[in-house]
Amino acid sequence: MEEQEPELMDDPELVEERRKQLANAYITLLKSPYLDSRWKAAEALGDHGDESAVEPLLAALNDPYVDVQWLAAKSLGKIGDKRAVGPLIALLKNESTWVRTGAAWALGKLGDPRAVEPLIETLKDPKPRVRKDAAWALGRLGDARAASPLNNLLQDKDDDVRQAVKTALDMLKKKST
Numbered sequence: 001m002e003e004q005e006p007e008l009m010d011d012p013e014l015v016e017e018r019r020k021q022l023a024n025a026y027i028t029l030l031k032s033p034y035l036d037s038r039w040k041a042a043e044a045l046g047d048h049g050d051e052s053a054v055e056p057l058l059a060a061l062n063d064p065y066v067d068v069q070w071l072a073a074k075s076l077g078k079i080g081d082k083r084a085v086g087p088l089i090a091l092l093k094n095e096s097t098w099v100r101t102g103a104a105w106a107l108g109k110l111g112d113p114r115a116v117e118p119l120i121e122t123l124k125d126p127k128p129r130v131r132k133d134a135a136w137a138l139g140r141l142g143d144a145r146a147a148s149p150l151n152n153l154l155q156d157k158d159d160d161v162r163q164a165v166k167t168a169l170d171m172l173k174k175k176s177t
Helices: 012-029 035-048 051-060 066-079 082-091 097-110 113-122 128-141 144-155 159-176
Strands: none
Touching (some): 066 097, 082 113, 097 113, 128 159
16 A cells, blocks of 8 residues: 655644745745735735734835835734734825825724824825725724714715715724624
8 A cells, every 4th residue: 555645734734834934935025126026925925824924024114115015014904913003003104195005904904002093193194095994994993082083074075985984983883882
């Protein structure tokens, strides 16, 4: 009788080893000279969810390209490590709409109360996309301090912002009951 290779999924140690190898490969790609490799790695690390990627993704927030910064921010939100809160709050003032949007979204995913006040300030952003994601994030955070500023946005000129505000206010009501 011939001995067969163990199935990858049958051996938790092999699965974990393979997962770590993949995370390390993505982390290496974050330092690539090629923009496409860096943004794809930043995105993949969030989907992968390995906490060893937090520090490299924090460093990627300073990449010279918005695509990498935005996807690194979103990936940090997906991973859920609180070390990202401070750097993401700082990104709410970034000149790029995409980076501010990614930071607001990630802060909503992280759910840390330190983000409430900065996100309330972000409701005044000139870009509707940023206001929309800030409203969504505040709804997820569920902090009552956001109710009045969100109510003020019910008259926003952008329909997507108004809809996000209504959803956020509904989330706040559910969390308070």
